Amino acid sequence: MYSLARPFLFGFDAERAHGLGLGALEAAYRGGLGPLLAPRAKPLPTRAFGLGFPNPVGLAAGLDKNGAHVEALFALGFGFVEIGTVTPRPQQGNPKPRMFRLPEQQAVINRLGFNNLGVDALVRNVERVRRRRGVLGINIGKNRDTPNEAAAHDYLLCLERVYALADYVTVNISSPNTAGLRELQEEQALRRLIGALREAQEKLGARHGKRVPMLVKIAPDLSESDIDAAARVLGELQVDGVIATNTTVSRAGVETAPHADEPGGLSGRPLMAQATQVLRRMRTRLPESIPMVGVGGILSGADAVAKMAAGADLVQCYTGLVYRGPALVRECVEAIRRRKEAPSRGPVPPVA
Template sequence: MYGLVRPFLFAMEPERAHALTLAWLETAHRSGLTRALGSRPAPYPTRTLGLVFPNPVGLAAGLDKNGAHIDALLDLGFGFVEVGTVTPRPQPGNPRPRMFRLPESEAVINRLGFNNDGVDALVRNVARARRKQGLLGINIGRNKDTPNEFAESDYLFCLERVYPLADYITVNISSPNTAGLRELQEEQALRRLVGNLRDAQERLGAQHGKRVPMLVKVAPDLSDDDIEAAARVLGDLGVDGVIATNTTTARTAIPDEPLARETGGLSGAPLMNKSTAVLRMLRTRLPENIPLIGVGGILSGADAAKKMAAGATLVQLYTGLIYRGPQLIGECVEAMRRRKEAPSRGNVPPHH
C-alpha cells in the first residue's frame, strides 16, 4: 500500500510530506484502519533496561517531536516510540528549507534544529496518550540560545518534567543542528553533565517511586579516542543505556550527490556502516550490563540483524520508513527474531 502513496509524498516538499503523513496516520488510527497498512509484527518480547518491550524495533526521535501522535505510531506495530527532541522553551528551529531527500542514496539530510513546541506542550500531549501497547521514550535537549555552560539546567528542567511520564529518557548531546551541542560529548563536559543528570535521576526515582532508565545518544562522527573516552565515562557513571547513533555531518558516503553540500545531519543507507562501526566499538568497551540501541541506516531486516550482530539489543528506524514504509517494522522484527533463534555464529552476543 505504501508503494502507491510514496510517489505522491515524494512529489511534495519533505517537511510538508512529513506533516501530511502524520495527519493521515492519525486519521487511520482513529478510524481503526491502521491494520490495513499491514505492518503489525507478531509479538517478540525483549527484556532490557529493566523493561519488557513488546518487540525490539522502535521509532527514533525526530519524527514526532511534540509527542502528538504516540498512539497512532505505536499502532503501526513498533515495540516502542521515542518522541522529541524536546527543549525547555518552544523554538522554531532553523530556517526552511531544512530537509532534503536523496532518493538515489536512500538518504535524508536535515537541519531542523530541535523545532518543537516546548516541554510543557509535550507533557500535555503525552498525558493524553492512551499507550495501550508499546513503550515510550522521551528525548531531551537544550534550547538553541542556551550556552553550553548552562546546558545542564535545560536538561534538568526537561528531565524533571518528563520523568513521571516516560518509560525511558534519552539525553541528546549529539545532534549536529544545534551549534556547539556536540561539544558536550567531550570527556570532561560529558562526565559533568551526565554525572549531574544521574544524581537527578536517582532523586526523581525516590520522589516518584519508580526508576526511569536514562540513556545517552552519541554521534557517529566521534574519533576512536572519543569513543573510548565516552565509553569510559558512561561506564563509570552507570548510565542505563546508550543509543548509537545520531546523524552524520560527513559526506564521504555520498560523493556524487548534488545535495551533499547542504549542511545538516545525513541519515539513511549511507549512515549504516559508520553508525554500526561506532555501535560495535561501544559494545566492546562498555560494561556488558549497559545495553545499546542501534540506529542509523536500517532499510531492511538484514540491516536490523547486522545491528544486533554488532551488539544492539534494540533498534530504531526513521529514514528507512520514508523509503520503505511501515512494512519495514515487521520485516525487522522477524529478522531479529530469526537471528536470535539461529545457532551462535561467533558474533558479539546479543545483550540482555
C-alpha cells in the same frame, strides 16, 4: 498502502511530506484503518534497561517531536516509540528549507534544529495518550540560545517535567544541528552534565517511587579517543543505556548527489556502516551491564540483524520508513526473530 502513497508524498518537499504523512497516519488510526497500513509482527518479547518490550524494534526520535501521534505510531507495530527531541521552551528551529531527500542513496539530510513546541506541550500531549502498546521514550535537549555552560539547567528541567510520563529518557547531546551541542560529548563536559543528570535521576526516582532509565545518544563522528573517553565516563556514571548513533556530518558515499552540499545531519543507507562501526566499538568498551540501541541506516531486516550482531540489544528506524514505509517494522522484527531462533554459526564478520 505506502507504495501507493509514496509517489504522492515525494511530490512535496521533504518537511511538508513529513507533516502530511503524520497527519494521514493519525487520520487512518482514528478512522480504524491502522491495520491497512502495515500488518503487525507477532510479539518478540525483549528486556533491556529493566523494561519489557513487546519487540526490539523502535522508532527513533525526530519523527514525532511533540508527542502528538503516540498511539498512531504504536499501531504500526513498534515495540517502543521515542518522541522528541523536546526543549524547555518552544523554538522554531533553523530556517527552511531544512530537510532534503537523496533518493538514489536512500538518504535524508536535515538541519531542523530541535524545532518543537516546548516541554509543556509535549507533556500535555502524552497525558492524553489512552493506550500504549509498547515502551515510550522521551528525548530531551537544550534550547539553541542556552550556552553550553548552562546546558545542564535545560536538561534537568526537561528531565523533571517528563520523568513521571516516560518509560525511559534519552539525553541528546549529538545532534549536529544545534551549534556547539556536540561539544557536550567532550570528556569533562560529558562528565559534568551526565553526573548532574544521574544525581537528579536518583532523586526523582525516590520522589516518584519508580526509577526511569536514562540513555545517552552519541554521534557517529566520534574518533577512537572520543569513543574511549565517552565509554569511560558513561560506564563510570552507570548510565542505563547508550544509543548509537545520531546523524553524521560526513558526506562519504553521497558526494556527487543533489543536495549533498547542504549542511545538516545525513541519515539513511550511507550512515549504516559508520553508525554500526561506532556501535561495535562502543560495545567493546562499555560494561556489559549497559545495553545499547543500534540506529542509523536500517532499511531492511538484514540491517537490523547487523546492528544486533554488532552488539545492539534493541534497534531503531527512522529514515528507512521514508523509503520503505511501515512494512519495514515487521520485516525487522521477523529478521531478528529468525536470528534468535537460528543455531549459532560462530562470530559474525564486521560491517565494512
